[in-house]
Amino acid sequence: MSSIFTKIVNGEIPCYKIAEDDNYLAFLDVNPNAKGHTLCIPKFEVDKIFDMDEAHYLGLMxxxxxVAIALEKAVPCKRVGMAVVGLEVPHAHVHLIPLNEMDEMRFQNKVSLSTAEFEALAENIKAKM
Known part of the structure; x- marks a missing residue:
């Protein structure tokens, strides 16, 4: 069964796309820890990041x-944090989170953005790529 990320890759579910190439896709997390929280995924289905072959793992990194370099230029922050958790969606993914405080990395406090804010943010990050 396809994960929600495979449905995003296939265009069945819309996303706020940041970047894309033949193998990977980056889009804004719709339930973000902080403004600019972005997910980077392989376009092929693989549950666990360490199940990827070395070439694809290094390609994703x-x-x-x-994406993180562009994100840091587009969203004011002290740094961009990275996390790989993988429990919430059975499809390997990397979280890139603009950080100003540690709580933004804890996956407990979420921020809300309007559709217009998501769209403007995605365009701003894309422009920095």
Missing amino acids: HFARK
């Missing part, structure tokens, strides 16, 4: 690095 390279892709996430490019």
